[in-house]
Amino acid sequence: MSPLEDGETLAEDDVMAFSAIVPSVGRPGDLERCLQGIHSASTPAAEVIVVSQAWDIETQEVARRYRCQLVRVTQSGLAHAMYSGAAAARSPIIFFTDDDAVPHRDCFDTVPRLFKDASVGAVAGRDVVHPSPDDSSRFEQAKIA
Numbered sequence: 001m002s003p004l005e006d007g008e009t010l011a012e013d014d015v016m017a018f019s020a021i022v023p024s025v026g027r028p029g030d031l032e033r034c035l036q037g038i039h040s041a042s043t044p045a046a047e048v049i050v051v052s053q054a055w056d057i058e059t060q061e062v063a064r065r066y067r068c069q070l071v072r073v074t075q076s077g078l079a080h081a082m083y084s085g086a087a088a089a090r091s092p093i094i095f096f097t098d099d100d101a102v103p104h105r106d107c108f109d110t111v112p113r114l115f116k117d118a119s120v121g122a123v124a125g126r127d128v129v130h131p132s133p134d135d136s137s138r139f140e141q142a143k144i145a
Contacts, residue, residue, distance in 0.1 A: 018112050019089035020045035022068075023081035024099035028058040035066040037102035043109050046091045051081040 020038050024031045031050065038048055050063035054072040063070045071088050073081055086094050093115055097103060107125065114120050 017046040017091045018093035018095050018108070019085075019091040020048045020095045020097065020103075020108075021051065021082065021085035021089065022048070022097055022099050023051040023078055023085060024059045024063075025053050025056055025081075026059070027099050028062045030100040031059055031062045032066075033102050034097065034099050035062065035068065037104070038097075039066060040105060041103060041108045042106050043112070045095065045108065047089070049085045049088055051085040 022031065022034055022038075024034075035048065035050075038045060048066065048068040049071055050059065050066075050068045051071045051073060052059040052063065053076070054074050060070055060072070069088065071084050073084050082096060085096075093112055095108070095111065111123050111125075114123050
């Protein structure tokens, strides 16, 4: 499946198509690693949407380098960023990931197929925590806790 072009939408019965949404603020290095993981996945996303604070130029530059759809927001908060990304998505399935996560190469292989079952409304995976070069103090705090 090739990525969506501007203005293109997906057929409602195309349940394998999904949008990957990455809210990000102030962690361009983490975002770059995340987008590398998304773009090297064996099953490609129909579109990749990065949600950025309007003032966060570095995040926007990374999103542009990876040819992501960019949604700029002025209101802070993860919930607002996720909602804004979902509102911009054109695929019937939405995959959210944090900017400091790197999806495994095969993470998208199974998830879209699960939605062929009408009783499935959401699917979640597990996180494997790795230190982030952009915020090592956060990792140290997590290890101590």
